[in-house]
Amino acid sequence: MASPGWLIGFDTQEVSQGVNVSEEIRRIRTERRMSQKQLASRIGLNRLQVSRWERGVTYPTLPHLVSLAEALGVSTSTLLDSSLRYWSED
Structure with a gap:
């Protein structure tokens, strides 16, 4: 799995276990x-x-995260x- 661009330098395994950006995008x-197609069209x-x-599979870059x-x-x-929250618990 690719490491998120905004978390360069962190261990990929730690990132995949702790980062729930993917889940948040889908949940919201x-x-x-909104369909994936509608969201994609907006950005x-x-x-x-x-x-x-x-x-x-991939993570949004910081500019895409803002969009x-x-x-x-x-x-x-x-x-x-x-x-x-994950990173502050360490």
């Missing part, structure tokens, strides 16, 4: 009753990229909240 998108990408993020937050109507910290 479905709460908004100028294709549905496959959103699918990859939600499955944890995602805007498209979903949340703050970037909302998308990263579960990740931030």
